[in-house]
Amino acid sequence: MTDPVLIVNDLSVTYTVGAGTFYAVSDVSLEIEPGRVIGIVGETGCGKSTLAKAIPRLLPEPPATIGSGSIVFRGTDLVKVGRRQLPMIRGTGIGMIFQEPLNSLNPAFRVYDQLLEAIQIRHYREMGWVKSFQGGERPFDYSKPPDTTTVAGSLSKIIVPSGAAEEAVRDRLATRSQFREEVLSYLRLVRINDPETILNLYPHELSGGMRQRIMIAMALSEKPSLLIADEPTSALDVTIQAQVLTLMKELIDEVQAAILFISHDLGVIAETADEIGVMYAGRIVEYGPVAEVFRDPRHPYTKALLKAAPAHYKSDGPLSSIPGSVPNLSRPPSGCRFHPRCALARDVCKGDTPPLAPVDPAAPPESRHIHRSACYFQSEVPGLP
Amino acid sequence: MGRSPGDLLIFVLKRLLQLIPVLIGVIVLTFICTHLKLSGLCNAVYPHASKAVIDACNAKYGAPLLPQFVSYITNLLQGNWGASTLGQAVYPAIAADLPATIELVLAALFLMIVIGIPLGVIAAQYGGRWADHLVRIFYLSGWATPTYLGAVLAAVFIGPALGLPTRGEYSTVVPPFPQYTHMSVVDAIIAGNFPYTVDAIEHLILPASVLAFINMGIATRMTRASMLEVLPLDFVRSARMKGLSEFWVMYKHALRNALITTTTVLGVTAGGLLAGTVVIEEVFDWPGIGQYAYDAIGGGGSVANFDGAIAVVIVFAIGVVVANMIADILYGVLDPRVDWR
Numbered sequence: 209m210t211d212p213v214l215i216v217n218d219l220s221v222t223y224t225v226g227a228g229t230f231y232a233v234s235d236v237s238l239e240i241e242p243g244r245v246i247g248i249v250g251e252t253g254c255g256k257s258t259l260a261k262a263i264p265r266l267l268p269e270p271p272a273t274i275g276s277g278s279i280v281f282r283g284t285d286l287v288k289v290g291r292r293q294l295p296m297i298r299g300t301g302i303g304m305i306f307q308e309p310l311n312s313l314n315p316a317f318r319v320y321d322q323l324l325e326a327i328q329i330r331h332y333r334e335m336g337w338v339k340s341f342q343g344g345e346r347p348f349d350y351s352k353p354p355d356t357t358t359v360a361g362s363l364s365k366i367i368v369p370s371g372a373a374e375e376a377v378r379d380r381l382a383t384r385s386q387f388r389e390e391v392l393s394y395l396r397l398v399r400i401n402d403p404e405t406i407l408n409l410y411p412h413e414l415s416g417g418m419r420q421r422i423m424i425a426m427a428l429s430e431k432p433s434l435l436i437a438d439e440p441t442s443a444l445d446v447t448i449q450a451q452v453l454t455l456m457k458e459l460i461d462e463v464q465a466a467i468l469f470i471s472h473d474l475g476v477i478a479e480t481a482d483e484i485g486v487m488y489a490g491r492i493v494e495y496g497p498v499a500e501v502f503r504d505p506r507h508p509y510t511k512a513l514l515k516a517a518p519a520h521y522k523s524d525g526p527l528s529s530i531p532g533s534v535p536n537l538s539r540p541p542s543g544c545r546f547h548p549r550c551a552l553a554r555d556v557c558k559g560d561t562p563p564l565a566p567v568d569p570a571a572p573p574e575s576r577h578i579h580r581s582a583c584y585f586q587s588e589v590p591g592l593p
Numbered sequence: 594m595g596r597s598p599g600d601l602l603i604f605v606l607k608r609l610l611q612l613i614p615v616l617i618g619v620i621v622l623t624f625i626c627t628h629l630k631l632s633g634l635c636n637a638v639y640p641h642a643s644k645a646v647i648d649a650c651n652a653k654y655g656a657p658l659l660p661q662f663v664s665y666i667t668n669l670l671q672g673n674w675g676a677s678t679l680g681q682a683v684y685p686a687i688a689a690d691l692p693a694t695i696e697l698v699l700a701a702l703f704l705m706i707v708i709g710i711p712l713g714v715i716a717a718q719y720g721g722r723w724a725d726h727l728v729r730i731f732y733l734s735g736w737a738t739p740t741y742l743g744a745v746l747a748a749v750f751i752g753p754a755l756g757l758p759t760r761g762e763y764s765t766v767v768p769p770f771p772q773y774t775h776m777s778v779v780d781a782i783i784a785g786n787f788p789y790t791v792d793a794i795e796h797l798i799l800p801a802s803v804l805a806f807i808n809m810g811i812a813t814r815m816t817r818a819s820m821l822e823v824l825p826l827d828f829v830r831s832a833r834m835k836g837l838s839e840f841w842v843m844y845k846h847a848l849r850n851a852l853i854t855t856t857t858v859l860g861v862t863a864g865g866l867l868a869g870t871v872v873i874e875e876v877f878d879w880p881g882i883g884q885y886a887y888d889a890i891g892g893g894g895s896v897a898n899f900d901g902a903i904a905v906v907i908v909f910a911i912g913v914v915v916a917n918m919i920a921d922i923l924y925g926v927l928d929p930r931v932d933w934r
């Protein structure tokens with residue numbers, strides 16, 4: 209396997225507000241290689257968005273604090289990067305699609321100008337016209353994701369319609385019409401039927417689904433090597449949700465970036481992701497290849513999630529049938545945070561936090577990609593009703 | 594959604610039409626307030642005048658209001674705005690003085706925009722930290738400075754210290770070119786006279802700076818407040834996520850939205866500034882309408898000019914109304930969600 213684009217190590221994020229300290233993300237570790245899709249599921253408030261925004265250091269600090277851990281993106285620990293350097297790793301480096309499509313576009317600018325800006329940022333970086341990120345192991349080459357052989361080729365071929373256009377953009381100063389063509393090509397990429405008209409509209413003249421498509425186009429147009437999609441559909445109408453999801457699924461195959469796909473919908477993760485991380489109260493409680501986790505869940509919480517979800521796992525509120533309530537993250541339960549709701553809970557569960565241990569005892573414990581569960585009694589989980 | 598150039602024309606024309614009833618109202622109100630039958634009015638206005646002047650005054654202002662109003666309006670519309678006690682016609686004087694004041698106000702507004710708005714952005718960006726506090730100290734000290742004190746301090750200490758002129762529009766009383774617009778810098782530019790353009794700008798700096806400094810708080814505070822409203826919005830985060838530097842996030846994406854409110858407030862303020870220049874014009878010997886107003890009410894020992902005073906009040910009121918209208922139009926232009934039709 210190629211080098212990971214992103215390695216998150218024991219990341220902890222807290223919010224300090226008047227009401228106290230919220231332990232929104234605790235000891236989360238992840239690794240994503242180019243072309244791989246990692247899905248994160250969890251009920252509302254479990255810290256998914258906090259994790260997503262912590263990676264490009266987009267959290268408002270304060271109230272958020274990255275307490276410990278590292279976020280190594282293409283060889284650079286983003287936790288240590290100064291504020292002034294941060295913009296340089298965003299966009300062309302890390303792209304993000306947000307949970308809130310309705311207000312994510314600037315109401316004062318036309319769609320065209322907002323897309324053009326994104327494309328220009330990438331273009332200027334590729335041409336070396338703006339200062340590139342320093343401080344990593346090597347200077348940032350914005351034109352290529354880290355693994356040049358597999359990823360760069362497919363990225364440029366698919367996103368920009370023809371190789372000739374790509375060359376032209378690279379070799380000489382791109383003219384207005386070339387930029388315009390590129391903007392149009394991205395609108396077509398996200399299956400917008402009448403891009404010429406849409407270009408001249410303001411965000412308030414567009415529907416929610418349309419706005420989210422444009423946000424997706426904007427993120428893709430910068431050709432990020434890591435794309436974070438934070439519940440890209442949950443704020444949309446159900447019918448629109450399905451359309452945008454289909455689009456996302458198609459694009460995941462086309463854009464060979466490393467993708468972190470966040471959702472509270474198990475079905476979506478099952479269809480899109482290679483690996484799944486199940487979050488509960490700020491921690492990843494189970495992790496592994498999607499098929500394995502779905503076939504043989506080894507954490508009582510995952511098991512309950514799967515059982516609560518109706519056929520083909522689709523559900524809006526999968527947790528209604530799990531007894532007990534979501535813990536308050538300002539006073540998380542001791543030890544295993546799931547113990548107040550767990551059928552298997554014993555005294556030991558209230559003591560130390562169970563480690564994310566391999567399900568197969570023979571597996572190398574340091575691997576980030578094997579099936580692991582943070583439960584002292586994971587071998588008993590298959591026996592649960 | 595109507596936002597084509599044609600729609601904009603309709604939008605502006607509508608605003609102009611709406612101006613008419615407001616203007617009539619303003620003139621009526623001003624007229625009533627200034628023509629109320631007060632006993633001894635004429636004695637008060639012209640304390641040392643001859644009996645003939647007092648009698649003429651009484652005859653003019655003692656008559657019933659309605660016929661007076663009709664004749665006043667008729668005269669006003671014909672460009673006859675009355676005359677001073679010494680017989681100097683009001684209208685030409687105001688027509689010559691108002692542009693100088695407008696020039697002063699525009700210069701002050703310019704300074705408030707290029708200094709006050711960025712300060713407001715900085716204050717919002719570093720809300721609660723020392724930069725925010727420094728900015729607040731700056732604009733509060735401007736606000737707390739009495740106009741007269743500020744103007745005199747600038748004229749006596751700052752001007753000479755910086756080598757800036759402190760009196761009048763030009764170094765010579767009458768410039769060697771025709772004054773078409775009665776705006777000192779504009780006239781010099783029209784005449785193509787470079788030394789005089791520089792000279793006019795130098796003369797403008799001090800009075801405009803004092804006016805701007807005193808009113809800076811309006812621009813800064815308004816910008817700060819609306820920036821604080823805009824900064825937590827989702828699109829600001831999207832702009833950051835694009836990879837834009839904090840400078841562009843602030844001054845392009847956030848400020849563009851915050852300006853919608855700030856512009857409106859500045860427009861309204863501009864109307865008020867027109868009337869706020871009286872003291873500054875007097876101190877800096879700026880030949881504007883403020884100085885005319887000061888003289889008209891008998892300031893500086895000049896002979897009172899009642900018709901002139903009324904005309905000035907009307908002009909100031911119109912200034913406020915027109916500034917409001919411009920603010921309204923700018924709002925419609927800046928906010929793409931406003932339908933022009």
Ligand SMILES: Nc1ncnc2c1ncn2[C@@H]1O[C@H](COP(=O)(O)OP(=O)(O)OP(=O)(O)O)[C@@H](O)[C@H]1O
Nearest residue numbers: 223225230232251252253254255256257258271537
């Ligand atoms: N700005 C903030 N200040 C204080 N606490 C916050 C802030 N943002 C989030 N939190 C807390 O952090 C926890 C995690 O929030 P987060 O938004 O990451 O959840 P989520 O999993 O994305 O939920 P959802 O599915 O609703 O989007 C929540 O309990 C929330 O109360």
Ligand code: SF4
Nearest residue numbers: 544547550557583584
């Ligand atoms: S560690 Fe204990 S409480 Fe936590 S899930 Fe396992 S059995 Fe339940």
Ligand SMILES: [Mg+2]
Nearest residue numbers: 256257307439
């Ligand atoms: Mg969220």
